[in-house]
Amino acid sequence: MGDYILETQNLVFEYPDGTKALDDVSIKIKKGHKVAVLGSNGAGKSTLFLNFNGIFRPKQGVVRFKGEVVRYNHRSLCALRQKVGVVFQDPETQLFSSSVFQEVSFGPMNLNLHKDEVIRRVNKALVQTGVEELKGRPTHFLSHGQKKRVSISDILAMEPEVIIFDEPTDCLDPKHTLQIFELFEQLNQEGTTIIFSTHDVDLAYAWADEIIVMQNGRVIGCGNPIEVFSDNVLLEQTELLTPMVMDIFSELKLSGFLDENNEIPRSKDKLLEIIRNKRKSN
Amino acid sequence: MITIDRYAYCNRLKQTNPMEKFIFSLLTSGVCLVMNSMTVSVVVVIMMGCISVLYARIPTKFYIKLLSLPLIFLIISVLTIIITNVAGHKDVLFSMDIFYLQLGITSSSIRYGMSLLLKALGVVSCQYFLSLTTSINDIISVLKRLRMPVLILELMSLIYRFIFVLMKIANEIYVSQDSRMGYARLKRRFISMGQLISVLFVRTFKRSKDLYMAMESRGYNGELRVLEEEYPVSVKNYILIACVELLLILLGSLYGGML
Structure with a gap:
């Protein structure tokens, strides 16, 4: 029980207009895991994330943080939001201040920290996302990718235990995507649990410890990447593509180039290594 | 509007304490208003122009364009002051009878109009100095310290x-x-x-x-709490501001009203 940092149990959420955005969602997220949430647009990923953070209040069911049921009173919500941070998909909605420095300081200031500590955290977060040189610039001078990175610093500065990223690589170029994922890896090494939604199956496959697949507000599959992407019924139902590495690997196996006893590789580099080793042994 | 905003972030006075700039601009416009002297007004316009253009590095062309914007309004409104009913005045320079009214210009109305025009330009140049060198965020942080x-x-x-x-x-x-x-x-x-x-x-x-x-989701509970950026306080600047204001007051009392 103590292993799970975030859990939902039979979570049902309805928007005021009656749309059922989440339907009987029960998931458990292990502390220190990297979790990818996959699903088409409108599957309920963002709604789920806002339930994790206590912004949305479920109609039925409960959210648990570290085994404790989230209560929707002021104190409990403050404690939850301190530990669970959400980076929104569109940075434009998240950035409220016209000064980058003030923007990032908003979260830590709300935690009632000492001024020096706030400054330390803001500077650290800006360095981590590689935007420290933008500190003195107004928000409206930044490009979309820069805004995205500032919005990530916003949450990093609060030093939460769980960070939720709604499509973190949206609008980032390959170089910055790589940088952001290196940062995620580093945060994860330090013990932060990371939850992110994405449409990039290759990325989810290579990087996540666990994958949750959603459709129409329901969780229809979850497990480790190899399990999830080997489940043909599930993939057909959700119209998810298989990761390229997996496709090539199984094709090579079918054609007899590789033996059955090879472990399924998770990344392109790993696959290339297997192929090179095979060539050498031939 | 937007260009002013751009310059507010990239001028050479950006790193100066906004409180100093605010006080300088406010005091100078105060002196300019109170002294009621054309000499002081002209000195203020020139001084603020020089600081904005030469020191803060605002392009001259842009600054002149900016200053000419209110000039059109000013000239129109000053014209209505200069042209008055001159019946009974001695220092009439030019007059014209329209029905029963004797409209015209007197040397005192010209002087009054000019002094008003220069005074307004002086205050405008002080405001431009502030808005061209200080970003809105900095002005807000100054106002916060002034208990707004x-x-x-x-x-x-x-x-x-x-x-x-x-x-x-x-x-x-x-x-x-x-x-x-x-x-x-x-x-x-x-x-x-x-x-x-x-x-x-x-x-x-x-x-x-x-x-x-x-x-x-970031813990907002009714108050926007952010960290204010801190600027070094320069005693030198405060002394300089005090000297300039004193000089202006001295100038105003010596050559009050004359040009």
Whole structure:
């Protein structure tokens, strides 16, 4: 029980207009895991994330943080939001201040920290996302990718235990995507649990410890990447593509180039290594 | 408007303590108003112009253009002061009978008009100095220290941020309409503009709701608490400001009203 940092149990959420955005969602997220949430647009990923953070209040069911049921009173919500941070998909909605420095300081200031500590955290977060040189610039001078990175610093500065990223690589170029994922890896090494939604199956496959697949507000599959992407019924139902590495690997196996006893590789580099080793042994 | 904002972030006085700039601008315009002297007004216009252009490195052309904007209004309003009913005046320079009125210009009305024009220009140049060298954020932080109500300041900073967000959305909608011939004919133009405004209005509501959500998720509870940027306090600057103001007052009392 103590292993799970975030859990939902039979979570049902309805928007005021009656749309059922989440339907009987029960998931458990292990502390220190990297979790990818996959699903088409409108599957309920963002709604789920806002339930994790206590912004949305479920109609039925409960959210648990570290085994404790989230209560929707002021104190409990403050404690939850301190530990669970959400980076929104569109940075434009998240950035409220016209000064980058003030923007990032908003979260830590709300935690009632000492001024020096706030400054330390803001500077650290800006360095981590590689935007420290933008500190003195107004928000409206930044490009979309820069805004995205500032919005990530916003949450990093609060030093939460769980960070939720709604499509973190949206609008980032390959170089910055790589940088952001290196940062995620580093945060994860330090013990932060990371939850992110994405449409990039290759990325989810290579990087996540666990994958949750959603459709129409329901969780229809979850497990480790190899399990999830080997489940043909599930993939057909959700119209998810298989990761390229997996496709090539199984094709090579079918054609007899590789033996059955090879472990399924998770990344392109790993696959290339297997192929090179095979060539050498031939 | 937007260019002023741009210069406010990249001028050579950006790193100077905003409180010093604020006090300098406010005191100088105060002296300019109170001294009621053309000499002081002219000195203030020249001084502020020199500081803005030579020291803060605002391009001369832009500064002159900026200063000429209020000049048109000023000249029109000063004209109505210069031209008065001159019946019974001795120092009439030029007059004209219109029905029963004797409209004209007197040397004292010219002097009064000029002094008003220069005084207004002096104060405008002080305001330009402040707005060209100090960003809105810095001005807000100064006002906060001067105990302005927090609610007003928070509104100011949110409005300021959202001017740019809305401008961006409006521009995107405009481009998307324009690329589909939305502005090709006059009738379409009106329809498209109407749609743009109504869509912008709806978007604003959605934006504010989303923003509130995003702020709430970062622990917002009714007060926008952010860290103010700190600037070094320069005693030298304060002394310099005091000297300049004293000199202006001295100048005003020596050559009061004369030019």
